[in-house]
Amino acid sequence: DGGITQSPKYLFRKEGQNVTLSCEQNLNHDAMYWYRQDPGQGLRLIYYSQIVNDFQKGDIAEGYSVSREKKESFPLTVTSAQKNPTAFYLCASSIAATSAEAFFGQGTRLTVV
Amino acid sequence: RKEVEQDPGPFNVPEGATVAFNCTYSNSASQSFFWYRQDCRKEPKLLMSVYSSGNEDGRFTAQLNRASQYISLLIRDSKLSDSATYLCAMRRGASGSARQLTFGSGTQLTVLP
Numbered sequence: 001d002g003g004i005t006q007s008p009k010y011l012f013r014k015e016g017q018n019v020t021l022s023c024e025q026n027l028n029h030d031a032m033y034w035y036r037q038d039p040g041q042g043l044r045l046i047y048y049s050q051i052v053n054d055f056q057k058g059d060i061a062e063g064y065s066v067s068r069e070k071k072e073s074f075p076l077t078v079t080s081a082q083k084n085p086t087a088f089y090l091c092a093s094s095i096a097a098t099s100a101e102a103f104f105g106q107g108t109r110l111t112v113v
Numbered sequence: 114r115k116e117v118e119q120d121p122g123p124f125n126v127p128e129g130a131t132v133a134f135n136c137t138y139s140n141s142a143s144q145s146f147f148w149y150r151q152d153c154r155k156e157p158k159l160l161m162s163v164y165s166s167g168n169e170d171g172r173f174t175a176q177l178n179r180a181s182q183y184i185s186l187l188i189r190d191s192k193l194s195d196s197a198t199y200l201c202a203m204r205r206g207a208s209g210s211a212r213q214l215t216f217g218s219g220t221q222l223t224v225l226p
Contacts, residue, residue, distance in 0.1 A: 033214060042119075042200060042218030043157070058213070090156055094214070099145045102202075102214050104156035 003027065006091050006105035013085075013112050021076045021108045023091035029103075030096035032074035036060060037088040037107075046089075049074055050096060078110065085112045116140055119201055119217035127225050130191050134220045136201030137183040145204040146184045148175055150197045151219065157200055160186075191224045198222070 004025040013019045023032065031050050035043040045058030049068040063082025068074055074093075078085045088109050092102040119136045126132045146163035161168065163175040163184050174187040184203075188195055198219040205213065 035216070040121075043216040045213065045215065048213055056213075088154075092214070099162070099204075101147050101159045101162060104158070107156050 004091060004093050004103055004105040006089075006108050008108060009106065011108055011110045013110065015112050016080045018077055018079050019085075019110065021078070021089055021091075021110070023074045023076065023105060024072055025074075025093045025103075025105075026072060027093055027103065028071070029093035030071070031094045031100075031102075032068070033092040033094075033102060034058075034064070034066065034074070034076045035090045035092065037090060043090060046076065085110060115218075117201060117203060117215050117217040119220050121218055121220060123221040123223055125223045125225055126191055128191055128193060130224075131187065131189045132191060132222065133185055133187045134199055134201075134222075135183050135185050136217050137181075138203055139182070140205055141182065142205045143182075143203040146175075146177055147202040148173075148184075148186050149200040149202060149216075151200055152197050157216075160199070188222075191222075193224050193226060196222055196224045 007022045033048040034046040037043050044060050046064050047066040049055035052071050055066050055068050065077045090107045091105045094100040094102040117138050148160040149157040150160045151157040161170050161175050163177050167176040172189045176185045198221045200219045201217040
C-alpha cells in the first residue's frame with residue numbers, strides 16, 4: 001500500500017539528547033513537511049522540502065535539523081538546542097503543485113524527561 | 114497577526130444541528146485552500162479542498178470568499194461521528210513558497226446526543 005510512515009509512534013528521551021524521527025513515503029511525492037503540534041494547538045511548520053537535497057526553514061526551525069538525501073525520506077533531528085521538544089510531530093508529503101493537498105503520517109509523540 | 118486564524122471553539126451542538134466554521138487568512142496571495150479533520154491523538158486527514166465556486170460533498174459544504182479573505186465549512190445534519198477538530202489550511206501562490214502549507218489552529222466540534 002502507498003503511504004507515508006513515521007516511526008517510532010512513541011519516543012522517550014532524556015533532556016539534552018539529540019533524537020531523530022523517521023519519515024518515509026512511497027507515494028513518489030516531491031514535497032515533504034514536518035509539523036509540530038502541541039496540546040490543543042494547530043500545526044506549526046518546522047521545515048519543508050520541495051525536492052531532493054533542498055529544504056527550507058518553516059516558522060519554528062530553531063533547535064531542529066533535517067536532511068533530504070532521498071526522495072522517499074525526510075528525517076527530522078530534534079537537537080538539545082530545542083527548549084521544549086515534548087510534542088506531537090507530524091510528517092506530510094504532497095505532489096509538487098500549488099493545488100495539492102498534503103497526506104500525513106500517523107505522527108510521533110516525543111516526550112523528553 | 115497570524116497568517117491563518119480560526120475560532121478555536123469548542124462548538125458543542127446537538128445531533129442533527131447545522132454548524133459552520135470560518136477561517137480567515139491575511140495573505141492575499143493564498144491560492145489553494147483545504148479543510149482537514151483531525152480526531153483526538155490522530156493525524157489530520159483531508160476532508161475537502163475548497164474551490165472558488167464553492168463545493169459540496171454530502172453534508173459538507175465549503176466556500177471561499179476572496180474579497181473578505183475567508184473560507185468556511187458548513188456541516189448539515191450533524192452526526193456524533195462528526196466530533197473532531199477541523200483545521201483549515203492554505204498554500205500561497207508565490208513561487209518559492211508555493212509548497213508551504215500553512216494551517217490554522219483548529220476548531221473543536223463536539224456533537225452531543
